[in-house]
Amino acid sequence: MSEAGLDPTFTALPHRHLGDTALARARDLGATHAEFRFERVRYQHLGVRDGVLQGASDAEDLGFAVRVVHRGAWGFASGVVLTPEEAVRVAETAVQVAQLAAAMTPRPVELAPEPTYDDVVWVSSYEVDPFTVPVAEKAAVLIDWTERLRAGAAVDHASASLQQVDEHKYYADLSGTRTTQRRIRLQPAFEAMGSSDDVFDSMASTAPPVGRGYEYVAGGPGQWDWDAELAEVPELLAEKLAAPSVEPGDYDLVIHPSNLWLTIHESIGHATELDRALGYEANYAGTSFATYDKLGTLQYGSPVMNVTGDRTVEHGLATTGYDDEGVATQQWDIVRDGVLVGYQLDRPMAAMKPELAGPDHPQGRSNGCAYADSPGHIPIQRMANVSLQPAPDGPSTEELIGRVERGLYVVGDKSWSIDMQRYNFQFTGQRFHRIQDGELVGQVRDAAYQSTTTDFWGSMEAVGGPRTWLLGGAFNCGKAQPGQVASVSHGCPTALFRGVRILNTTDEAGH
Amino acid sequence: MHSPTQPRVTPQSLVEHALAATIADECVVVVRDRTSANLRWAGNTLTTNGVMHGVDVTVVSFIHRADGTSTGSVSGSATDQAQVSALVTAADAAARAASVAEDAAELVRDRTSPDWDDEPVRTGIHTYDAFAPALGEAFGRAEAGGRVLYGFVNHELTTTYLGSTTGLRLRHVQPTGHYGCTGKTADLSQSAWVGGATRDFSDVDALAMDAELEQRLGWGTRRVDLPAGRYDTVLPPSAVADLMIDAYWYAGARVAHEGQSVYSRRGGGTRVGERIAREGVHLLSDPSYAGLECSPFVVASSSGNESSVFDNGLPLGRTDWVRDGELAALLQTRHSAAMTGLPVTPAIDNLVLDVDGGTGSTQDLVAGVERGLLVTCLWYIREVDPQTLLLTGLTRDGVYLVEGGEITGAVNNFRWNESPVDLLGRFSHAGATEPSFSREWGDDYFSRTATPALRVPDFNMSSVSQAM
Numbered sequence: 001m002s003e004a005g006l007d008p009t010f011t012a013l014p015h016r017h018l019g020d021t022a023l024a025r026a027r028d029l030g031a032t033h034a035e036f037r038f039e040r041v042r043y044q045h046l047g048v049r050d051g052v053l054q055g056a057s058d059a060e061d062l063g064f065a066v067r068v069v070h071r072g073a074w075g076f077a078s079g080v081v082l083t084p085e086e087a088v089r090v091a092e093t094a095v096q097v098a099q100l101a102a103a104m105t106p107r108p109v110e111l112a113p114e115p116t117y118d119d120v121v122w123v124s125s126y127e128v129d130p131f132t133v134p135v136a137e138k139a140a141v142l143i144d145w146t147e148r149l150r151a152g153a154a155v156d157h158a159s160a161s162l163q164q165v166d167e168h169k170y171y172a173d174l175s176g177t178r179t180t181q182r183r184i185r186l187q188p189a190f191e192a193m194g195s196s197d198d199v200f201d202s203m204a205s206t207a208p209p210v211g212r213g214y215e216y217v218a219g220g221p222g223q224w225d226w227d228a229e230l231a232e233v234p235e236l237l238a239e240k241l242a243a244p245s246v247e248p249g250d251y252d253l254v255i256h257p258s259n260l261w262l263t264i265h266e267s268i269g270h271a272t273e274l275d276r277a278l279g280y281e282a283n284y285a286g287t288s289f290a291t292y293d294k295l296g297t298l299q300y301g302s303p304v305m306n307v308t309g310d311r312t313v314e315h316g317l318a319t320t321g322y323d324d325e326g327v328a329t330q331q332w333d334i335v336r337d338g339v340l341v342g343y344q345l346d347r348p349m350a351a352m353k354p355e356l357a358g359p360d361h362p363q364g365r366s367n368g369c370a371y372a373d374s375p376g377h378i379p380i381q382r383m384a385n386v387s388l389q390p391a392p393d394g395p396s397t398e399e400l401i402g403r404v405e406r407g408l409y410v411v412g413d414k415s416w417s418i419d420m421q422r423y424n425f426q427f428t429g430q431r432f433h434r435i436q437d438g439e440l441v442g443q444v445r446d447a448a449y450q451s452t453t454t455d456f457w458g459s460m461e462a463v464g465g466p467r468t469w470l471l472g473g474a475f476n477c478g479k480a481q482p483g484q485v486a487s488v489s490h491g492c493p494t495a496l497f498r499g500v501r502i503l504n505t506t507d508e509a510g511h
Numbered sequence: 512m513h514s515p516t517q518p519r520v521t522p523q524s525l526v527e528h529a530l531a532a533t534i535a536d537e538c539v540v541v542v543r544d545r546t547s548a549n550l551r552w553a554g555n556t557l558t559t560n561g562v563m564h565g566v567d568v569t570v571v572s573f574i575h576r577a578d579g580t581s582t583g584s585v586s587g588s589a590t591d592q593a594q595v596s597a598l599v600t601a602a603d604a605a606a607r608a609a610s611v612a613e614d615a616a617e618l619v620r621d622r623t624s625p626d627w628d629d630e631p632v633r634t635g636i637h638t639y640d641a642f643a644p645a646l647g648e649a650f651g652r653a654e655a656g657g658r659v660l661y662g663f664v665n666h667e668l669t670t671t672y673l674g675s676t677t678g679l680r681l682r683h684v685q686p687t688g689h690y691g692c693t694g695k696t697a698d699l700s701q702s703a704w705v706g707g708a709t710r711d712f713s714d715v716d717a718l719a720m721d722a723e724l725e726q727r728l729g730w731g732t733r734r735v736d737l738p739a740g741r742y743d744t745v746l747p748p749s750a751v752a753d754l755m756i757d758a759y760w761y762a763g764a765r766v767a768h769e770g771q772s773v774y775s776r777r778g779g780g781t782r783v784g785e786r787i788a789r790e791g792v793h794l795l796s797d798p799s800y801a802g803l804e805c806s807p808f809v810v811a812s813s814s815g816n817e818s819s820v821f822d823n824g825l826p827l828g829r830t831d832w833v834r835d836g837e838l839a840a841l842l843q844t845r846h847s848a849a850m851t852g853l854p855v856t857p858a859i860d861n862l863v864l865d866v867d868g869g870t871g872s873t874q875d876l877v878a879g880v881e882r883g884l885l886v887t888c889l890w891y892i893r894e895v896d897p898q899t900l901l902l903t904g905l906t907r908d909g910v911y912l913v914e915g916g917e918i919t920g921a922v923n924n925f926r927w928n929e930s931p932v933d934l935l936g937r938f939s940h941a942g943a944t945e946p947s948f949s950r951e952w953g954d955d956y957f958s959r960t961a962t963p964a965l966r967v968p969d970f971n972m973s974s975v976s977q978a979m
Contacts, residue, residue: 377563
């Protein structure tokens with residue numbers, strides 16, 4: 001039975017009074033736009049190694065922020081003392097920062113308009129609040145996982161962990177929007193380590209982090225099958241330790257969603273953030289090869305490639321009702337039939353490129369991608385759940401493997417890296433199974449695939465059907481200065497790629 | 512304003528309140544008062560700027576039982592006694608509910624910092640009173656010169672108070688500041704970066720930053736496309752810092768002892784005592800290193816492979832990780848030190864690479880290259896293979912062709928695959944150690960480094976990156 005709802009201990013906090021006070025002060029000081037965010041984010045982490053709880057810690061981030069546009073410039077300040085006097089001081093500091101910035105802001109800040117939402121509530125989809133489950137009970141599950149893994153002959157050591165987040169957020173602005181939201185998310189993980197005479201290696205769970213409650217850890221119908229994976233991993237690790245080192249060269253790849261989600265994240269998700277394409281991340285994470293002049297013409301990939309941005313999908317890590325600029329969240333196309341057709345936007349970006357919203361919104365409209373990871377940080381354009389769509393009548397994973405004469409079946413994510421324009425990338429995986437004449441014939445070791453974004457997606461010959469689709473994701477995606485983390489999901493089917501370059505990582509190391 | 516009838520809330524009073532409120536057998540309390548101020552810009556205009564203040568309290572409770580000691584750790588934003596009481600109650604309950612801790616040890620006892628009673632030290636937007644007008648002038652110069660500037664400055668001051676029921680009263684003030692600016696030509700075809708660390712911004716000059724970018728972008732007037740391959744490559748101190756931080760972070764003793772890192776000996780145990788680098792190479796940390804001063808005691812909110820809540824308050828001193836090319840120490844808690852039979856050498860928040868006989872600057876090393884590359888900074892560095900600590904990453908914002916000891920043009924970017932441990936055995940020349948700043952890790956995690964420039968005769972550029 002679902003227990004989803006706002007936590008009364010949050011709603012009892014003085015966020016509304018502080019918000020009204022801060023916004024009134026900002027308005028009195030001449031702010032043309034002001035917004036107030038009040039957040040309480042709870043974190044809990046448990047770590048187990050070899051059957052022993054190494055550490056359990058709880059943390060809570062509680063505070064509020066005021067962001068203003070004053071004399072055409074942004075100002076931002078945050079505080080943690082929950083008094084009206086502090087709300088006034090923080091609002092005044094935000095205006096003071098804007099005044100300093102105004103002299104160096106030649107182009108006034110503009111925001112795309114958004115309807116007003118009067119005191120709305122949104123709660124993510126979960127069954128059991130993980131923070132209500134006793135730590136000892138959760139630790140016992142993780143301890144059991146490591147003990148089951150260590151029963152495998154090839155396993156020397158095993159670790160398991162559980163990260164849990166409960167995010168409450170109240171937003172109010174001078175236009176009258178007030179939203180109160182709660183999101184629950186968690187990431188269970190485990191890894192088994194082993195060695196042979198001359199190598200050591202590991203095999204980790206391929207379970208994705210999710211916007212679900214503790215029911216995900218407990219397992220059962222519709223949840224992750226932990227028992228099956230715990231039974232399988234020690235044998236897969238033993239096979240990997242005995243596997244031959246990969247012969248470098250070009251291979252056809254069948255990539256499972258547990259690996260492909262990360263390639264989507266790096267080469268599509270970040271590349272289609274409009275703030276990056278316009279240069280606002282140039283000093284840090286970089287820009288994008290998918291520049292705005294290529295909208296509607298860039299052949300991003302093959303015709304079977306269809307990608308959506310979505311902040312509404314159930315259980316998505318970036319799913320929410322309203323973003324951190326008071327925008328109702330949406331779903332839209334980013335790549336259609338292989339061509340770039342859309343970007344991820346916040347309100348300032350939407351105002352710069354109003355044509356993206358179509359004739360119904362002549363001043364532009366954000367697609368709801370503003371997010372701040374804490375009350376101490378400024379909302380910036382962050383990633384929606386960016387997902388590759390399956391083919392409605394598409395093949396199964398086995399059928400895709402059956403189309404390959406000589407190739408590799410890639411499962412699980414591991415190492416990842418991409419250049420600052422999201423073009424040249426290199427990924428490894430949990431395991432690379434050899435495909436010979438349409439059949440799996442054992443693993444290889446030391447493999448990494450390297451390509452460029454458009455070459456890779458252009459080589460995608462087929463996507464699997466809906467039954468191969470899985471919602472993967474990342475718990476801690478970094479962006480911005482000062483640095484912020486965000487959670488985001490990426491759904492995809494199994495997919496077939498032709499002629500991708502495979503490296504041998506031992507050769508790369510010169511050994 | 513506080514009422515005259517109520518005691519003023521200070522970090523020290525929050526510590527004392529928590530220690531009085533706990534019903535656990537022992538308790539450690541850490542209060543961090545953190546302020547920061549930042550400016551961010553893109554396209555020759557400021558974008559997002561802010562001032563933040565936070566107070567975080569961590570309560571670690573310890574319960575002694577017949578079979579050992581259990582702990583609970585709870586952290587949260589807290590600025591009054593009621594909020595701290597709630598954290599204490601939660602931490603005490605967590606400790607009672609926990610199983611026995613494997614890293615249990617006697618808590619550190621009876622030390623007081625002489626400045627314990629001092630107030631927190633805070634920063635604010637005033638930090639940029641001199642820098643901000645100069646930055647505005649730099650925007651104007653860049654615009655007029657056909658350059659576009661993108662950058663960020665951040666200054667933080669964190670005052671940490673650590674108290675315990677065993678008599679610890681320790682205080683540390685940590686200033687952390689850094690600047691970074693990427694310059695591009697107006698057509699976005701060339702890119703360069705400058706950046707560094709600072710403690711107070713008195714030594715950061717926005718106009719000099721722009722002037723250096725102008726010079727580097729000037730080097731790009733001639734464009735040379737080169738294929739993948741192994742190149743005689745000069746890495747400046749900032750790029751060396753990028754690589755050495757990874758070598759340090761992956762130096763956990765427990766993981767090495769259990770056979771899972773580049774510091775593991777085949778057949779069991781660690782490689783401590785083995786030669787892993789050239790003679791004369793020293794990698795060390797020292798809380799009192801001039802210009803890189805950092806916390807001289809352990810602060811641990813939770814236990815893991817490289818931290819232990821039982822070690823809170825443990826004094827930190829100079830630690831040689833690599834001494835004269837030999838692996839001398841790994842990141843240890845008292846628990847892992849007992850497991851490995853090695854000295855207790857906890858992590859320290861700075862890192863220095865020093866090479867005997869290393870002299871001169873990056874330019875001096877460039878002058879010795881007949882034909883090779885100058886790589887100004889590295890990016891998106893990730894571990895590929897723990898056995899060799901093979902890392903992958905990219906070059907960005909400035910790769911230059913060196914011919915006859917002179918910079919003669921700008922080269923395309925590359926993806927590289929290299930191991931920092933391997934590099935320490937292969938480099939051919941080293942410069943003098945100087946303050947540096949990791950482009951990859953300095954912003955958010957690790958800004959206190961001092962490293963030399965290194966010349967590597969066969970740096971592995973695995974493939975070409977078209978990124979500009």
